[in-house]
Amino acid sequence: MAERSLVLGLDIGTSTIKAGLFTLDGRQVALATDEYLVIPEGSLRVEVDPEIFWKGACRVVRWVLAQVPNAPMHIVSLSVSSHGETLILLRSDGRPARAAIFTTDARAEAEALEIAASFEQDWLLKHTGQPELLGLWPACKIAWLRRHEPDTFADIAHFLLPGDYVICRLSGAVSAETSVWGSSMMVDLCTRDWLEPVLELVGVRRHKLPELVPSGTLVGRVTAEAAAETGLPSGTPVVVGAMDQVCAAIAAGNVRPGIVTASTGSVLALLATTERPIFDPITRISCYTHAVPGTYCVIPWNPTGGLVLKWFKDRFGEAEQERARATDQSPYDLLCRAAAAVPPGCEGLVMLPHLQGVLFPETDLAARGAFFGFSLSHSRAHFTRAILEAVAFMLRA
Numbered sequence: 001m002a003e004r005s006l007v008l009g010l011d012i013g014t015s016t017i018k019a020g021l022f023t024l025d026g027r028q029v030a031l032a033t034d035e036y037l038v039i040p041e042g043s044l045r046v047e048v049d050p051e052i053f054w055k056g057a058c059r060v061v062r063w064v065l066a067q068v069p070n071a072p073m074h075i076v077s078l079s080v081s082s083h084g085e086t087l088i089l090l091r092s093d094g095r096p097a098r099a100a101i102f103t104t105d106a107r108a109e110a111e112a113l114e115i116a117a118s119f120e121q122d123w124l125l126k127h128t129g130q131p132e133l134l135g136l137w138p139a140c141k142i143a144w145l146r147r148h149e150p151d152t153f154a155d156i157a158h159f160l161l162p163g164d165y166v167i168c169r170l171s172g173a174v175s176a177e178t179s180v181w182g183s184s185m186m187v188d189l190c191t192r193d194w195l196e197p198v199l200e201l202v203g204v205r206r207h208k209l210p211e212l213v214p215s216g217t218l219v220g221r222v223t224a225e226a227a228a229e230t231g232l233p234s235g236t237p238v239v240v241g242a243m244d245q246v247c248a249a250i251a252a253g254n255v256r257p258g259i260v261t262a263s264t265g266s267v268l269a270l271l272a273t274t275e276r277p278i279f280d281p282i283t284r285i286s287c288y289t290h291a292v293p294g295t296y297c298v299i300p301w302n303p304t305g306g307l308v309l310k311w312f313k314d315r316f317g318e319a320e321q322e323r324a325r326a327t328d329q330s331p332y333d334l335l336c337r338a339a340a341a342v343p344p345g346c347e348g349l350v351m352l353p354h355l356q357g358v359l360f361p362e363t364d365l366a367a368r369g370a371f372f373g374f375s376l377s378h379s380r381a382h383f384t385r386a387i388l389e390a391v392a393f394m395l396r397a
């Protein structure tokens with residue numbers, strides 16, 4: 001292998017952290033994953049220790065480097081993609097001020113209503129690209145913190161998202177890319193800068209937010225401390241990526257107008273690249289910046305796609321998990337193999353996959369999932385297949 005012939009990609013997903021090594025022409029050489037999310041029982045509030053993102057990133061980097069002989073010496077640079085909406089709060093010493101408020105946590109609905117009442121809906125849509133103001137969005141979570149935890153709020157030096165946090169731990173840089181902050185309600189879609197009227201309303205000063213830079217920007221280099229934890233060479237260039245859905249679209253070749261791609265990870269999303277921002281109050285589809293310079297994208301999405309299968313595996317797949325550990329297999333593969341023997345339609349068993357609300361084609365965060373039509377004849381494999389079919393039909397809708 002030629003010297004300096006690999007790039008490292010890190011993805012901080014909604015439930016899984018991934019690291020991949022690729023040749024300079026895009027061929028995957030190695031991949032490592034770590035499922036970090038434990039879905040809490042009995043609460044719609046979801047908080048996580050920010051350290052899980054960093055420790056998970058360190059694990060997958062070490063695992064992927066171990067798959068390729070002398071991999072560290074061949075790495076040209078690394079980049080980070082991330083899910084949005086999970087709010088991480090740091091003190092001035094870099095330590096978390098509290099647990100991160102996770103992407104699916106919608107506690108801030110009252111604050112969302114108050115922010116929405118402070119601006120014309122058309123103004124919000126044309127500045128942020130977001131047709132709905134929801135408690136999921138970081139601006140609303142920040143307003144909730146300001147109201148309910150004023151002492152903590154006063155102690156916050158930086159508001160970050162997971163990818164920003166990992167970049168900060170890798171290099172010390174406090175930088176971000178606009179697409180991953182697109183649903184924050186705090187970024188102007190057209191100027192690709194912070195939206196001052198919203199910042200003022202929620203009480204955030206610009207210096208407490210990361211510097212917004214284009215995707216592909218070199219923001220720093222791996223520090224000696226990060227090198228010791230990850231196994232990467234000190235001084236490795238760190239480059240800002242983009243929102244995970246945007247990066248997935250690029251990987252599928254969706255880099256120009258007229259292309260639509262689908263992605264089913266923890267969430268389910270479609271992405272269509274456009275040459276200009278699209279603000280449609282009728283279809284109410286969210287618009288974001290694209291990582292490709294000068295382009296935008298519309299993304300209809302729902303918060304529980306593959307996350308439904310993870311929930312089912314975590315709650316009811318103990319046997320598959322135990323067998324998977326014993327045989328070095330994936331518990332998801334074991335569940336899906338059994339489901340493959342069930343006929344299409346699951347013999348009348350149907351599922352609604354909205355375990356944490358629905359965002360498209362209509363927005364209703366109070367929507368909930370359901371299994372119906374089951375009888376004494378249905379097995380666990382039927383329920384697994386019903387989940388798979390539900391997510392597939394959600395995409396078709």
